[in-house]
Amino acid sequence: MAQSTKYIFITGGVTSSLGKGIIAASLGKLLQSRGFSVTIQKFDPYLNIDPGTLNPYEHGECYVTEDGAETDLDLGHYERFLNVQTSQSNNVTTGRIYNNVITKERKGEFLGKTVQVIPHITDEIKSNFYKLGEDGKFDVVITEIGGCVGDIESLPFIEAVRQARWDLGPGNFLVIHLTLIPYLKAAKELKTKPTQHSVKQLLEAGIQPDILVCRTEHHLPQEVKKKLALFCNVQLNSVIEAMDADSIYDVPLLMKKEKLDERVLAKLKLSSKTNTDLENWKDFLGRLKNPTQEVTIGLIGKYVSLPDSYKSIIESFTHAGAAVECNVNLKLISSEELNVDNVETKLKELDGILVAPGFGERGFEGKIETVKYARTNNIPFFGICLGMQVAVIEYARNVLGLSGANSTEMDPNTSHPVIGLMEEQKNIEQMGGTMRLGSYACELKKGSKSYLAYGKSKINERHRHRYEFNNAYLEQIENAGMIATGKNPETGLVEIMEIKNHPWFVGVQFHPEYKSTVLNPQPLFVKFIQAAIDYKLK
Numbered sequence: 001m002a003q004s005t006k007y008i009f010i011t012g013g014v015t016s017s018l019g020k021g022i023i024a025a026s027l028g029k030l031l032q033s034r035g036f037s038v039t040i041q042k043f044d045p046y047l048n049i050d051p052g053t054l055n056p057y058e059h060g061e062c063y064v065t066e067d068g069a070e071t072d073l074d075l076g077h078y079e080r081f082l083n084v085q086t087s088q089s090n091n092v093t094t095g096r097i098y099n100n101v102i103t104k105e106r107k108g109e110f111l112g113k114t115v116q117v118i119p120h121i122t123d124e125i126k127s128n129f130y131k132l133g134e135d136g137k138f139d140v141v142i143t144e145i146g147g148c149v150g151d152i153e154s155l156p157f158i159e160a161v162r163q164a165r166w167d168l169g170p171g172n173f174l175v176i177h178l179t180l181i182p183y184l185k186a187a188k189e190l191k192t193k194p195t196q197h198s199v200k201q202l203l204e205a206g207i208q209p210d211i212l213v214c215r216t217e218h219h220l221p222q223e224v225k226k227k228l229a230l231f232c233n234v235q236l237n238s239v240i241e242a243m244d245a246d247s248i249y250d251v252p253l254l255m256k257k258e259k260l261d262e263r264v265l266a267k268l269k270l271s272s273k274t275n276t277d278l279e280n281w282k283d284f285l286g287r288l289k290n291p292t293q294e295v296t297i298g299l300i301g302k303y304v305s306l307p308d309s310y311k312s313i314i315e316s317f318t319h320a321g322a323a324v325e326c327n328v329n330l331k332l333i334s335s336e337e338l339n340v341d342n343v344e345t346k347l348k349e350l351d352g353i354l355v356a357p358g359f360g361e362r363g364f365e366g367k368i369e370t371v372k373y374a375r376t377n378n379i380p381f382f383g384i385c386l387g388m389q390v391a392v393i394e395y396a397r398n399v400l401g402l403s404g405a406n407s408t409e410m411d412p413n414t415s416h417p418v419i420g421l422m423e424e425q426k427n428i429e430q431m432g433g434t435m436r437l438g439s440y441a442c443e444l445k446k447g448s449k450s451y452l453a454y455g456k457s458k459i460n461e462r463h464r465h466r467y468e469f470n471n472a473y474l475e476q477i478e479n480a481g482m483i484a485t486g487k488n489p490e491t492g493l494v495e496i497m498e499i500k501n502h503p504w505f506v507g508v509q510f511h512p513e514y515k516s517t518v519l520n521p522q523p524l525f526v527k528f529i530q531a532a533i534d535y536k537l538k
């Protein structure tokens, strides 16, 4: 195969949750700063076609791309670090691979052949590995292999990586193995054995890692590095220390200091096209770490015991907070614990309230009480997706006096369905991949809070929902002071609701959090934080 795109594969060993996604994104950032166009993709070993049908407790947030793919949350990190959009092709699961192969089998494409894991599944994996590199748009494609080496379920991926070395040829292929060097307190020692074993497992599968990135709580002494190099067959300068960092956004600079990018370029026989010193990244870190103010914001949702369920929202606060040099002390509060009697005591320290996206009835009434508290006490309020729908329902019940108003998601027989199933959703029976997903246009009303935030009237944001505001109630609700300030220009679907006589009350049907990046903080988050600062000063 004639080859210009370089492929880097990142595997993980010893344990999961070592932060392969952050290492991949950081390396991507460093290569980008040297003038290369980079994309990152993730291959996940589970059988779901995509994570869209997973409960957030299983897998954290489901991230949505511009083209409407429901993906692993690591794609969020890739976009936030690289400032480059990803797509359906950037996240592939074992389920999708099998689905593709079985669909081909039914079409008769393998006619006469026995369809097997090797070569048919591995061929399908490899063709997906190479897809993003095919049109020459990217100099480097980084592929993160989910899970740990040695897991039964990731074996076909590992085998496909082994074969890729031969397809791509020397100089075009690189394996980075991310591993853990545990510290034994009692022995006061950093231990290399788990890494030796996980590299051994890779070697058994026919893969020699080129670079080891070693997660550690303590600096790796030279002897430890030497030992790792000797027993894992890597060059001494390819044993890279990855110390625990204060912020994930420190990792690119830490990896630069450790020369991860230099090692990668040397092994791929590349020389930098340019060499920027990541000035705007450092500028962001400077503002992040030296805030001049602080606000406390409550994130009210039902998946709060696993913060990864709200990954993109949490990161959006980091980006927007840095933009205004404000430390956002984010409190995750379970809506199930909130009721009419305790809402004031539980929320009284907050300078701003965000009601999170979500599905189903659990914790719903707690969200209604939360909105009422924010609305009647002039506390800055930001509702996202379900959060916006709750705001409409609360207004309908308590301002319009439509008692029992609800979303048909929560109460199919409600007397006032102010939120209802979208027309195009009514005949859908399958759950997976069938919501209104991805980017749609929205036209903003001049002079609204949202217009002031974006500074323009035509915007695009990403979506993930089945229900919408019922336009039959639009006139009534607008007459009562809740205004649809953002609408889809083609369908009239209400995208944003604001309360006129409130310092900052904005509910959005879309998910602004998916498009926030380090270099482009999301404007609604920025304005929400500013409103919280104003509220606190008052």
Ligand code: GLN
Pocket (backbone or CB within 6 Å): 356, 357, 358, 359, 360, 384, 385, 386, 387, 409, 464, 465, 466, 467, 468
């Ligand atoms: N459950 C609501 C809907 O489907 C909101 C979805 C969300 O918050 N992402 O419309």
